[in-house]
Amino acid sequence: AYDNHDIDDGLRAGFLALDDLLTLDFLADQWRAVEKRFPHAPKDRLLREMIRDQIGLMVKDVIEHTRAQVHGIGSVAEVRNAGRQLAGFSPEMTSRERRLKTFMYDRLYFHPEQIAAAERARDVVARLFAAYSQDAKLMPSDWHERLPAHEPQRSRMIADFIAGMSDRFAMQACAAIYGAHPAGLINV
Structure with a gap:
């Protein structure tokens, strides 16, 4: 989730551009949803809302995916023998997070x-x-x-x-x- 907070820092520092961020389809979708909810809000407010929504989606995803993964598990032994990670993001959110992380490393964290x-x-x-x-x-x-x-x-x-x-x-x-x-x- 720290990547989401770093978006704002990167934009303010001039290392990131909003148009570049919106090349990530899931962020573009979030941006459009926020613009629809707050049609007259300034960009900085829209950005804060987008980041808040993105973090909320991540939290919701990890809770729902973990809940589904542990469904039917009733003991510590079953947890140990599950043979898979039980807590974490769904495959879709994992993919989004990796794409965002790659973007942030390329454009911000490793910026000269x-x-x-x-x-x-x-x-x-x-x-x-x-x-x-x-x-x-x-x-x-x-x-x-x-x-x-x-x-x-x-x-x-x-x-x-x-x-x-x-x-x-x-x-x-x-x-x-x-x-x-x-x-x-x-x-x-």
């Missing part, structure tokens, strides 16, 4: 700008880890005062500190340590 941003973010994290490992006093006092002296606990706590940062805070911390935003990190 996304990959470049991930590499820049990885660089920020690596720089922060190196700096904090070398000089723990660069961390806030409530963190560096509790920092274990020995590995691997020390590295784990530094990693936990970095993991708790927002993107913006990590960029600001990196800039504060290294004097300015390192080249190419402005858009992380």
Whole structure:
């Protein structure tokens, strides 16, 4: 279902176009149904409704398909011996989900700008880890005062500190340590 939420993010970032999304027949069908229900709504509202409907269809499908798969099964032993997956999407929804996932990987997740941003973010994290490992006093006092002296606990706590940062805070911390935003990190 996360793919459905990523559609909105991809459209807002300019990595996806609505016309491209609607080349997927099941999304085009959803879009037409939403347009019919809300004929005067702005596109952003229609998009939110389409995503909500798509998630609703997926939830309904997994419930109905699982219910059908477990019909007649009355014990744990019968579940173990069923010889098939009992919970999951119907074959039709599985196909839709695979098609959407393929589309999203091709157009969004492996988009060159996304990959470049991930590499820049990885660089920020690596720089922060190196700096904090070398000089723990660069961390806030409530963190560096509790920092274990020995590995691997020390590295784990530094990693936990970095993991708790927002993107913006990590960029600001990196800039504060290294004097300015390192080249190419402005858009992380």
